[in-house]
Amino acid sequence: MRKFADLLDRFVSYTAFDTMSNSALCGKKRPTADGEEELLLHLKSELEALGLEVYYGKEKVVAGKLKGNSDGEPVAFMAHVDTADDVPGNGVKAMVWPDYDGSDIVLDGITIERKTNPDLGNYIGGTIITSSGDTLLGADDKAGVAIIMEALGYLVSHPEIRHPDIEVFFTPDEETGSGMSEFPYEKMESRICYTFDGGREGEVETECFNAASVRFSIHGTVFHFGDARGRMHNALTAAAHIVTALPGSESPEATDGRYGYYCPTDIKGTAGEAELSVIIRDFSEENFERRLKALQALAESIGLLHGVSIETDADIQYRNMAKANSQRPEALEAVYKAAEKLSIKLEETLIRGGTDGAALAYNGIASPNIFTGAHNMHSLTEWVALEAMERGTELMLAIIEEMVR
Numbered sequence: 001m002r003k004f005a006d007l008l009d010r011f012v013s014y015t016a017f018d019t020m021s022n023s024a025l026c027g028k029k030r031p032t033a034d035g036e037e038e039l040l041l042h043l044k045s046e047l048e049a050l051g052l053e054v055y056y057g058k059e060k061v062v063a064g065k066l067k068g069n070s071d072g073e074p075v076a077f078m079a080h081v082d083t084a085d086d087v088p089g090n091g092v093k094a095m096v097w098p099d100y101d102g103s104d105i106v107l108d109g110i111t112i113e114r115k116t117n118p119d120l121g122n123y124i125g126g127t128i129i130t131s132s133g134d135t136l137l138g139a140d141d142k143a144g145v146a147i148i149m150e151a152l153g154y155l156v157s158h159p160e161i162r163h164p165d166i167e168v169f170f171t172p173d174e175e176t177g178s179g180m181s182e183f184p185y186e187k188m189e190s191r192i193c194y195t196f197d198g199g200r201e202g203e204v205e206t207e208c209f210n211a212a213s214v215r216f217s218i219h220g221t222v223f224h225f226g227d228a229r230g231r232m233h234n235a236l237t238a239a240a241h242i243v244t245a246l247p248g249s250e251s252p253e254a255t256d257g258r259y260g261y262y263c264p265t266d267i268k269g270t271a272g273e274a275e276l277s278v279i280i281r282d283f284s285e286e287n288f289e290r291r292l293k294a295l296q297a298l299a300e301s302i303g304l305l306h307g308v309s310i311e312t313d314a315d316i317q318y319r320n321m322a323k324a325n326s327q328r329p330e331a332l333e334a335v336y337k338a339a340e341k342l343s344i345k346l347e348e349t350l351i352r353g354g355t356d357g358a359a360l361a362y363n364g365i366a367s368p369n370i371f372t373g374a375h376n377m378h379s380l381t382e383w384v385a386l387e388a389m390e391r392g393t394e395l396m397l398a399i400i401e402e403m404v405r
């Protein structure tokens with residue numbers, strides 16, 4: 001086992017940046033939090049200190065390149081610097097629990113229970129890192145950032161290790177879904193880019209949803225309610241009818257695994273004008289297209305039923321990355337070979353959501369998502385084990401070895 005002396009301090013130092021992204025500012029401010037820019041600039045100078053060539057431009061994405069000392073396919077690694085806003089995400093005070101004894105971890109006002117966190121049992125004698133209990137920790141995805149930085153530091157201080165060109169990317173605003181809306185693709189030479197943004201140790205993800213948001217704009221006809229009979233066409237009634245027509249068995253709360261769904265996410269309006277948003281999610285492209293058609297057909301028939309006019313506007317949010325990953329099987333093969341050398345048991349899981357990798361995949365770049373060791377992401381009980389991050393760092397180095405020709 002290699003020694004990664006700086007990994008813990010590195011991770012803890014990143015958690016201190018106030019990087020809670022804010023979807024209300026998407027499209028107005030990039031990155032959406034000042035602390036994200038501070039961390040991006042900090043990473044830029046760390047990369048420069050390691051001797052990498054670094055680009056940081058208007059896209060607010062840090063792109064670093066470590067020149068290879070050997071032939072082989074260039075390979076990229078990526079992580080996001082922002083943290084979620086589901087619970088307070090700024091003012092994080094990371095707590096380090098060395099020599100973990102297997103008991104419940106009691107934080108200020110909240111307890112991380114061993115019985116609901118069975119994976120804690122894998123790290124007895126190890127080092128657990130948590131927040132102080134009133135914020136998230138931010139292991140999603142600062143554990144990923146720390147893994148990538150530590151592996152780079154290791155390579156630079158061990159010039160005898162052969163490697164091809166290595167590229168690293170740190171993105172803002174992933175949690176808002178807008179992180180990849182501007183991405184300097186021309187700065188990426190690699191056709192394989194691993195994201196370190198997964199969960200429990202051993203997990204690797206190669207598939208995510210196809211995702212769209214469909215907006216219904218409903219135009220009714222309003223009359224004085226006393227005179228409305230036969231003349232009024234209520235836009236809100238039609239909107240509500242669209243919602244109730246969606247199959248309840250195909251909702252987020254009734255599906256898991258490979259099942260897709262519809263979900264109304266926003267409704268507002270008056271009898272005259274109403275707006276409704278429905279998201280659709282599906283792993284299968286064919287089912288995804290069917291769902292899009294179904295919503296279109298629903299708009300037509302509900303419009304006719306209620307005598308209102310309905311326009312729909314479908315925004316494709318991201319696509320399943322399975323296709324790009326299967327077109328470059330060597331991307332996943334390298335993860336398996338590397339994991340085998342390190343005796344890490346891999347578990348392939350599905351992302352019932354999207355990742356920054358999905359946007360890369362849409363551009364033909366294979367982008368398996370690899371574990372960081374983070375647990376209970378987006379919550380006050382978020383935790384990560386140092387040993388899982390060490391294994392992630394080992395895995396990154398072993399993947400790089402697989403790329404040498």
Ligand SMILES: [Zn+2]
Pocket residue numbers: 080140141174197
């Ligand atoms: Zn993440």
